[in-house]
Amino acid sequence: MSGGRPVTTWAAAAEALGARLREVTVRNVVRTSVGGTGLRVRLTNAFGKRAVTFGRVRVGVSRAGAALEPGSNRVVTFGGCAGVTVAPGETVLSDPVAGRVGARQRLAVSVYVRGECDTLTGRNRATAPAYPPLGAWEPAVSPAYRSLPGDHAADEGDDAYVEPVSVWHWLDALTVIAPEPVPVVAALGDSLTTGVGSETGHGWTDLLAHLTGLAVVNEGVSGGKVLAAGTGRPAEERLAREVLTKPGIGTVILQAGVNDLGAGARADDLIAAYRRMVATAHADGVRVVGGTITPFAGAEYHAPEGERARQAVNAFIRQGDVFDAVADFDAALRDPAEPARLLPRYDSGDHLHPSTAGHQAMAAAIDLPSLRQGGPAHVPGPPSSRQRL
CATH class of the missing domain: 3.40.50.1110 (SGNH hydrolase)
Structure with a gap:
């Protein structure tokens, strides 16, 4: 593989988790493995029985809990649109997000579900590990937070995110363009x-x-x-x-x-x-x-x-x-x-x-x-x- 090609910097398997969610925003916290530019977000409705509409998606740098680093929360689009509807069994890949993400950087992908999701596709027993700066592992944090009703994807603070859960929601992969072979x-x-x-x-x-x-x-x-x-x-x-x-x-x-x-x-x-x-x-x-x-x-x-x-x-x-x-x-x-x-x-x-x-x-x-x-x-x-x- 040569430099400048897309690589997967984070991924998770898909499971049918049964939860029905309606008009809620979920903030998924993950850890990249390699850095690069042109971050793309892949979402899946692999086990949904009906189409699911993601009304808004954003990605930012995780600060603590569900809070984000100020000014880091960027809009994620799909074919130039802010939202996207994903049919049952299908997966969708976002447009590239401008800017660079770092290696082993903790990111938060916020997904607002417009209407109802009948069967959640996600990954159970999820963790968002930290890496040791000086040889001592930091504790893992909650991998996801569910919000009060409504679209809270743009929120930088964590006031609306009231329910920590050990499940990643709909997030299938993050890819970047790596500057050299990885x-x-x-x-x-x-x-x-x-x-x-x-x-x-x-x-x-x-x-x-x-x-x-x-x-x-x-x-x-x-x-x-x-x-x-x-x-x-x-x-x-x-x-x-x-x-x-x-x-x-x-x-x-x-x-x-x-x-x-x-x-x-x-x-x-x-x-x-x-x-x-x-x-x-x-x-x-x-x-x-x-x-x-x-x-x-x-x-x-x-x-x-x-x-x-x-x-x-x-x-x-x-x-x-x-x-x-x-x-x-x-x-x-x-x-x-x-x-x-x-x-x-x-x-x-x-x-x-x-x-x-x-x-x-x-x-x-x-x-x-x-x-x-x-x-x-x-x-x-x-x-x-x-x-x-």
């Missing part, structure tokens, strides 16, 4: 990818971005599966319809499958889906890092047949002739004395989700040079898989 990594997974279990709210994807300085976008869905839908689409469908449609993504880290195994999925079916997903990504010139499935003995849905399937799937991932690289999350988290279980200090307490220390171990398990280099870590895949990172 490797963009998408983490496609389940609740482990969203960061569940970390007491600080900073999951392994946040830590990976901090360790590498790369653009890492989080495409996790809590409860997500590879083979079946949950609140979001199946991971195989999300790869094609959500992840690969976002510009600049050159590597996907696939961390998904434990919920399938907990629901009784067969190893062969999961392996076949992985093969299809890698082929889809390679056809688009995107590399795929396969993440082994982490131990979950003791979790509510663990069963002996699920453990046998996990071992078979992990053996397939490690064999190295399908994925471009391997992130051995299983080896990083398992208890050597009981390999089907998480090491106690890596267990958040439910025997499924890693603790803060566990998320740190997951980030450390990823081969950082393989994310920075231009070609695949392994030979497999068609030549197109080596075209960009």
Whole structure:
């Protein structure tokens, strides 16, 4: 990828969240990963049963809570218009917003819904992490705020934003024109990818971005599966319809499958889906890092047949002739004395989700040079898989 092309600086997976909202403004607080110019906002009505009208959209620099830095709140237009109606299942991309946004800058995207939204499309268990200026992590803030009734998108203050919520609303991606080539990594997974279990709210994807300085976008869905839908689409469908449609993504880290195994999925079916997903990504010139499935003995849905399937799937991932690289999350988290279980200090307490220390171990398990280099870590895949990172 050469300089001056659009890249995704922030993204989130789409979920059907059920909430019905009417004549309200939502301020979504997010953190960019790379800086650039020409910021564009992508909104989605993926799970709406009816069209939704966004009457006004603005983007500003977050100050504290729902408050903005004075003078930073800019109008976002769509085809030159202040508002836009998005049909069920559709996504819309804004016009470029003048000016520059910084790397790791906290932005607030305010969206006023004119009329009613019947089914909210968003991302649950959202966080808006801060990055440490001198090695100490700042606390995460609420990722979104709902307002009193009416259009409050232009408000710089937070008086009207009375309800903090842990859900991003309609916001699908932010893109910028980067001044030089930037490797963009998408983490496609389940609740482990969203960061569940970390007491600080900073999951392994946040830590990976901090360790590498790369653009890492989080495409996790809590409860997500590879083979079946949950609140979001199946991971195989999300790869094609959500992840690969976002510009600049050159590597996907696939961390998904434990919920399938907990629901009784067969190893062969999961392996076949992985093969299809890698082929889809390679056809688009995107590399795929396969993440082994982490131990979950003791979790509510663990069963002996699920453990046998996990071992078979992990053996397939490690064999190295399908994925471009391997992130051995299983080896990083398992208890050597009981390999089907998480090491106690890596267990958040439910025997499924890693603790803060566990998320740190997951980030450390990823081969950082393989994310920075231009070609695949392994030979497999068609030549197109080596075209960009």
